[in-house]
Amino acid sequence: MERAAVQELRYIASELDRLGDRKGMIIVLTCWSHFLTYPVGVYIQRLHHIREAVALLLERSPETKILIKTANTGYRFDHGSDWLSLQLDTLMRAMFSKLPVTILDVWQMTICHREPENLHPPKVIIKNEILRVVVLVVLAGVVHANWTGVVWVLMVDTNKGGGSASSPCPAPPLASFLTGCQELERCEPECTDPATGNQHLRVTDPLGLSSLPGCVSCVYPRSSSSEKFIFNILWREYFTVVDNHPVALATTSTPTFPVTTPQSAEHIELMKMIEWPLAPTNVNLKLSTHPKTCEYFIINPYATYVVGESLELLIIAKDHKGQTKKYGGDFLHVKLYSSSMKAGVSGSVEDNHNGSYTARFIFQWPGETKISISLMHSSEAIAILHEKRDSRPDKVFFKGYFEKNGTHEVVECNFELPGQDVCEYYDQHNGEKWVCQRPKVLPCDSYRDHSSGGNRKILSKHEQPFFSMSLIDQEIRSSLGPLNILPQKNVTNSSHTVCFCNPSGFYYQDVWKSLICSNEPFDDHIRAANCLAGKMVYMFGDSTLRQWWEYLVDFIPALKEINLHVTHNPGPLLATDAEFNYLVQWRAHQKPLRMGPVAVHDLHYIASELDRLGNRKGMIIVLTCWSHFLTYPVGLYIRRLHYIREAVARLLERSPETKILIKSANTGYRFDHGSDWLSLQLDTLMRAMFSKLPVTILDVWQMTICHREPENIHPPKVIIKNEVDLMLSFICP
Structure with missing residues (x-):
């Protein structure tokens, strides 16, 4: 293949390990041609890890369909041979024979066709190969499938057209999508769904490619304009499974605090920056x-x-x-x-x-x-607040959902559970661990979902x-x-992007006027779409950043959400604009996360996400990370930011044209154990830790503190619009 960024090359097993239990998930994989020239032990080892990942995925997501494409014939390159391909194909079939997977036998489809054998078969053969998958996907009503790390979205608009004018009925949808699909050009009269009244087409399956009867009835809804399939690659999942939790089978939780960061001298300096004059204790x-x-x-x-x-x-x-x-x-x-x-x-x-x-x-x-x-x-x-932040990190707790073979258990989880018998999950790449109480029956590796648990009352009668x-x-x-x-003097804007300026801007007629850059309002959705055209915008963080994603999807009509079959709040969320050719993605950061329930496989560290990105044109990274760390000792937050900062530096080194935007904290934190003072402490640390990198801090702290609307951790739309407009102003200066 051509030169590719190493960050874009991933193990199939790791990709599978990242997938939770999602409705309508189809996995199609193949792995053989690039292993022909190596000893078969190397191939067996790779297949072993893939097989184990498939088994684990089916355990947590039993409705997922696994389709494995066999080898092709036609390998005619140097050092290659169909005999070598056959050897590996035999191994693959044997190793997956005991799992509930479907082997798509394209070996025979390539060996017996009238066209000359070729490793990359002609379209007529590819059509028949794809047909096996497409029929299964369409007939199951699936609109989302993971193809070994690539999410394909099947958009169906099966309307009139595609058959000849003299044809007794329109060509079947598969035939109109797959040019030259002679085998499926037979069609039958229309039928009507008795439940909905919608008209459908009958599609026959003369080759018996599906597990259903030869004639499949009422598959596609009919409307009046056009009949087409749009089969587009919309996005690639960039997230490695460096954070899939290794399990310690027997351990007692050990204290995580205090945390020593890799830059201890910096840690000391940071702590000085957030020193606060504290009142005497036990004051009346x-x-x-x-x-x-x-x-x-x-x-x-x-x-x-x-x-x-x-x-x-x-x-x-x-x-x-x-x-x-x-x-x-x-x-x-x-x-x-x-x-x-x-x-x-x-x-x-x-x-x-x-x-x-x-x-x-x-x-x-x-x-x-x-x-x-x-x-x-x-x-x-x-x-x-200062004392409780350090002494009671258990004030907020979480639930861990364990499941295996129909048995369910729910236990408490957190950064640490001192003295308790726990399952410990450690991520070496990010230097963090997460622990859950050991379930009474289930093993540690049956940890499936995460959610917020609740708050503990930690204030004494004197403190309340x-x-x-x-x-x-x-x-x-x-x-x-x-x-x-x-109105005598004018305020001159500067072009600096360091947002320590106070004030960094002001509102006038509900429009934010930045004093650090020449920001502009994006009142026209066409202008916003033009700004984002050709770009990939990746948002990583919490719900305050998710509001930006939601605003853009609501504001730009052509920006359509892709249903990834996940719970909305924890995501991940994806939207694409086919007209202007861009995507906007939001993904929640790794635990601690007061959302859910969400599959643990869907929660990834921001640093790990960034390390998976190569050098791509038009890439925009938007980050925020603070609100879910308020109740913990700041050492934990410093450590998390340290790894994010290092990942940002590595990304900018390999992709210097990438823009990194970091959203500051909001004001308006009014939940139990929360406070804007705690938010300000973390915001000060974040600004300091990123001050030496070429990133842009989007100062929404001041945008939320001075608006006429009451302060809220999730600001109203009028504020969100100005925050997003500020982001767009930096993307398109």
Whole structure:
């Protein structure tokens, strides 16, 4: 074959190991021609691993059809011979004889045809070979099949046309798809489905290629325009099974924490970056910060302000009794906004470590401007969050679903389960392990599905009041009225792509105006499709990135979702646009993942996914990874990012034209054990760890913190549109 990127070459067994239990899955494989010149032991070893992978797949997905194509005759190249092919073909048939698979005997189909024998047979023979597979797939109503690492999507629009005008009935669909299909040109009268009233064609099977009777009735729905098959390769699965879990048969969970990364000096520096002034422990609730007693003032107020000028505020933190606090550590959100102009911009906060804070803003639009200062968490609550993050990684737990031979068990899983008898699954490529309680009956290798489990109550009676709804995410009142900003100065955009700029942009009329690049709104779906034309966009991350995929599919009519027969939320999800020739894929990252249930084989490490990608023109990578790590010690997150970063660096080395876009964290995390403060900590780490690579950070933190809509981990469509528009602006500057 021609020169190919080594990342694109994969073992069939590894590809099979990546497949979960999906409805309508058809596996077609062959493996022989490139092994003719080697000792047969090499071939037997390869087939052994494929056979074991097939057996495991059938165990977890018993409805899957496995079709194995035999060898062809016609091998006439140097060092080749049909005798060598026959030797390997005999071995293959014997090794798979005890598995419920179908052997497609194309050996006899190539040896006896009137055309000269050729390793790559002419179309008339290929048609008959494919017919064996197509008939099985179509008659089973399958619209999705995995062909040894390639997903083929069979799109059926069997309408009128294809037969001659004088023909008593149209040519059968298979005949119109497979040119020259003389054997199937017989047709029978139309029939009507009594259940639906839809008209169908009768298709005969005179060669007996399927396991069904010779005449198969009511196969295809009829409509009025055209009759055709579209049989396109739409995408290739790029994901290796380096993370298929080796099983330790007998082990007790050992502590994973603390984690030492491969760059320990960097680890220490990173920890310094997220240091936070923590409140004393065991503080009485009445001495903690209360939003109703806090106040703020304008520092050096002016009679008028103009666009481009700055504003400084002094925020005074006070306790429940109205006494000014003597230490900092409170977590605040600050912004300027205008409801009438649908405008908003975030500000920065400096902790003065004495109970006061300085907030700074830059005016971005003329007209009415209001100030919003919110206490998200008191410093005392932050101290509790900090302690629980490190001491109670079990606060969130997961379920592992084990299944074998009709027996089912559900157990608890997590990064670690100290002291418990566990099944341990270790991924050497990513340096991580995952453990599940050992099932009472089933073996460790029967681990099938993963899902979120629940949350544990970990706060003491003393700690719970600090997280009362009246104390968190509360706006601090002020007597200051709206400011009227004059339109005198213009703000100049820069072309830098480093998103540490504060502010990185602002909203005006619900449109994000970036201050770091010349972003443009993509209000026309044709313009968005033109931007993506010819590209492959791979999204890896969590549900906040899945919203981008969902928005694009909803926004661009020609971008059609391909049904991969998986649960929507955990995915994977794929959409293609045949008109503009591009695809957009989203895939969830590896555990921890509070979704599901999802097949463990469908969860892959981002680093492993990136390592499978070669040098391809028009490749766009969009990443995010943070929300499912909030409740764990940050060492785990640093380690995960370290491997992702190394994979990004390797990808850029072999594919320097690839664009890497990293979506920052969102604000709006309001679930149990979550907090925007925890999100900010991880977001700070992510920006620092990728600061030396030629990647683009898409700062959606500020896009979610300053909008007029209430903050939400899954923002409304108006925000998602602006986030996607920002992404498209970097893809098509």
